[in-house]
Structure formats: structure tokens, C-alpha cells
Amino acid sequence: MKKAVVVGSGISGLSIARMLSPIYEVSILEKAPVIGGMIKCERIDGNLFHRVGGHVFNSRNQAVLDWFWQHFDRDRDFLKAKRNAKILLNDTVIGYPIENFLYQLPAEQVKAIVTELLAIIKQKEKQVNEYSNFEAFLKGNFGPTLYDLYFGPYNSKIWNTDISKVPLEWLDGKLPMPNITDTILSNIIKQEESTMVHASFYYAKENGSQFIVDTLAKGLSIHVSEPLVSVAVNNGSLLVNDHIESNVLVYCGDVRKLSSIIHIEDNALKESLEAVTGLASNGTSNVLCETDDTAISWLYLPEDKFKAHRIIYTGNFSDTNNHETSRKTCVVEFSGKHDEATMIQELQQLPGNLKALAFNYEPNSYIIQHADTREKIAKAKEQLARYHIYLLGRFAEWEYYNMDKCIESAMELSNQLLK
Numbered sequence: 001m002k003k004a005v006v007v008g009s010g011i012s013g014l015s016i017a018r019m020l021s022p023i024y025e026v027s028i029l030e031k032a033p034v035i036g037g038m039i040k041c042e043r044i045d046g047n048l049f050h051r052v053g054g055h056v057f058n059s060r061n062q063a064v065l066d067w068f069w070q071h072f073d074r075d076r077d078f079l080k081a082k083r084n085a086k087i088l089l090n091d092t093v094i095g096y097p098i099e100n101f102l103y104q105l106p107a108e109q110v111k112a113i114v115t116e117l118l119a120i121i122k123q124k125e126k127q128v129n130e131y132s133n134f135e136a137f138l139k140g141n142f143g144p145t146l147y148d149l150y151f152g153p154y155n156s157k158i159w160n161t162d163i164s165k166v167p168l169e170w171l172d173g174k175l176p177m178p179n180i181t182d183t184i185l186s187n188i189i190k191q192e193e194s195t196m197v198h199a200s201f202y203y204a205k206e207n208g209s210q211f212i213v214d215t216l217a218k219g220l221s222i223h224v225s226e227p228l229v230s231v232a233v234n235n236g237s238l239l240v241n242d243h244i245e246s247n248v249l250v251y252c253g254d255v256r257k258l259s260s261i262i263h264i265e266d267n268a269l270k271e272s273l274e275a276v277t278g279l280a281s282n283g284t285s286n287v288l289c290e291t292d293d294t295a296i297s298w299l300y301l302p303e304d305k306f307k308a309h310r311i312i313y314t315g316n317f318s319d320t321n322n323h324e325t326s327r328k329t330c331v332v333e334f335s336g337k338h339d340e341a342t343m344i345q346e347l348q349q350l351p352g353n354l355k356a357l358a359f360n361y362e363p364n365s366y367i368i369q370h371a372d373t374r375e376k377i378a379k380a381k382e383q384l385a386r387y388h389i390y391l392l393g394r395f396a397e398w399e400y401y402n403m404d405k406c407i408e409s410a411m412e413l414s415n416q417l418l419k
Helices: 011-020 062-069 107-122 134-159 180-189 208-217 255-260 267-275 340-347 373-385 403-417
Strands: 002-007 024-029 041-044 047-050 078-082 085-089 092-095 200-204 221-223 231-234 237-240 244-246 248-251 280-291 298-300 308-312 328-335 355-368 389-391
Touching: 002 011, 002 244, 011 024, 011 208, 011 248, 011 403, 041 208, 047 208, 047 280, 047 328, 047 355, 062 403, 085 134, 107 134, 107 180, 134 308, 134 328, 134 355, 200 208, 237 248, 255 267, 255 373, 267 373, 280 340, 328 340, 340 355, 373 389
Parallel strands: 002 024, 002 248, 024 221, 085 298, 248 389
Antiparallel strands: 041 047, 078 200, 085 092, 231 237, 237 244, 280 328, 280 355, 298 308, 308 328
């Protein structure tokens, strides 16, 4: 039986391991003492803490849905919820996405926005790839008033980068493309958003995304607290960490680290790996909090007066996330690293009478793409594949994958490896 080593026990690593198991003897290496990667959760005095944001599941890809539900009892283990996202602007909660709820804004802003949208309609409609960058795309599709009010400040805050340098390719499949006619119609007939991937979503009744991790991990050979430290070639096979022989290596870790891990005398390979060492990313600081009751699932915070960029009301996703308390829980997310004192002070300015229960800093949460990022990753993939080493997942492929996209990419790779 052929052997495969998978590096990382997040959703990408667990998915590909299960997909390869019929043909490969699979071993998973996990550098952390616990499994789960970015979707892991832990209980804090009984309250569930999504340590990096709040992860839910749905997909437009029927193949992904079919694969996922092969491993779970949807009716027994999951709740289906409708997304109820909002935006906090000028101390007023308005609907999300903002372009569908313009009627909730002050009249003078609505007039300016609608005037700009009508002007855009009169212009030649552009395809997405005709815009030079993310900033130009947002301004070209929503106008300067709506950009300055929401799209510019929110995206600059969450990505913590100059969005005029972010290329448009990373949007593929992540956001519905705006249609001005639909925007105006939605504001007249008050039509709710239904085209987003997570307009509705599934959430595990017990333990959230950790339940997904633990279920997918059953029966797999996982070695925790074992980081990948070296990869070499030995008699036609891969030698991993100097003692594991393998036919295939699927790497779901941080691609920037591979140049110091792979010890193969190949100048083209070395150059391709060195080229990706400088890719940019952001970390996030997350605070588990008690909060007053609310029906909201996500609350976005675009204004500069707040350091945080969103509140995820994970306590609304399942009652089991809240442990014997009259109050619900939520996760407040900040882009970048912030000290606890600063975050506690911030909580006092946010709605819900928030009380901090636990803190977590994730050094790398969001990938940042620049104009040549995909070219560099493609070259690294090409060179690595010559040695049966493959990249998979958000920080290996440097794509902003949610859970469903990780599974989709794992399916594509497994189809290639199972031929």
C-alpha cells in the first residue's frame, strides 16, 4: 500500500486524509498538541470559544455537500440557521449587505449613493477582471460615498493592508458580484440577501466546528506535537523528519516555511520556495465574551472609532455554546495583535455589555494577495509536484478558503492522486 504524509490536522488535512485513505496508508503530522487548525474550539468554563473567528458550514458545490454529509448525520448532529448579519454605523444597526439596506441610512447619504449608482449604470459596464485592484472594483461598483462609508474602511481594517494593491483574482467564488439593478430593486421591495454562500448555514449542535474536526479525525493516524522539520529524497521516496518514508506529502501548513524544511538539491525548487517566503498575512486577536441577548449572528464594525472589526455571536448558533448562564456568548475579533488591556477597554465601547472570558491571538489568520502571489504559488506547486509534494489549504495555497473551499480543494487534489 502506498504511503502518504499529511502535514496539518485542520479541515484541509483531515479532509484529504480521509479521501486518500482507501488507497494510501496516511499519517498526519500536527505541530500543535491538539487537532483542528484554524477551526479548533475549546471550552472556557463550559462556554465554547472559537479561537479564530466562528466557523460554520455550507456550500454551493453539490459534490462538497455530498462528501460532507457522508460523514455526519445532518438531522441529528446539526442545526440549520439563517444568517442574520448587521452593520453598526453611527451607533445604528443596519442590514447586511449594506447595498440592500440603503433605505436605513440618512436621506442625504441615500441620495448621494443612488445618484452615483445611476451614474455607474450609464457608464460601460465592466467585467471584474477589467478593474486593476480591489479598491478600484469597490469604487467602480458602489460609488465613492458607499465606499467611504463602509467598503473602504471595513476592508482596510480587516485586511490591514492597502487594498489598492490587492488584485481582483482572490475574489473569485468568494463574493457575489454586485448588480446595481438588483441593489435598487432590493431597496424598493425590501428583498433580503439570499445569494451568499452562508445566507443559511449548518452548525453542529455540540462543540461547533470542533465536532467536525473530531468526527473527521476518527480512525485516522494523527501524531500531535510533531512538527514537520525536514523533507528529503531517499531512494526515490520522500524521507520526512529523517524517519518516515512516504510516497506522497500533502502540506497544509504555511508555505513560507518550506524553504527551510525541504532539503532537496534542486535550484529551481529552491528558487520557487524562496520566492514565497515574503508573502504577507495578518493575525487576529479574538476575545470570548458574555453578551446581552440579541438575534444577530454577525455584526460588522467598519468605523475607525472601533479597533475591532466584527462580533460573531456564536452563542446564538447553538444553546450548548453557553454554559448555564442567562447571558449568551460571542467572539469579538480584532485584526492584528492587541494587548488584553486595550481589548478590554474596547469592549466597553461596543454594544451588549460585553464581559471578557478568554483571549487568543492567532499570528496568521488572513492571507494577503498581491499581483504576483498566484504566479509564485503556481510555480512552487509545479516544482514541488515533481517530488510528489503538494500544497493544500489557506496558508499552503495562499487562498482565502473557508471550510467548504478547503474541502473542495482537497477533492480536486485527491482526484489527482487517486488516478
